[in-house]
Amino acid sequence: MRAYGLDLPEYPWETLIPYRKLAAEHPGGTIDLSIGTPVDDTPQLIQDALTAASDAPRLPDHARNC
16 A cells, blocks of 8 residues: 555454454443544544643643653
8 A cells, every 4th residue: 555655564454353342342432543533523522622722821840751
């Protein structure tokens, strides 16, 4: 597959099958974070946190000390 000038191998999605089955047993189910079109809504808590942080005047202190 060539994208953006890269020649990367196909990802072995089938290796995730046992983990998806295990996660599906969780009461909340799975959240698909794979590359592609999101199929799960972003939780409101996360949306609120991103909105609150979007007007930060500078990098957090821990990021400036790296």
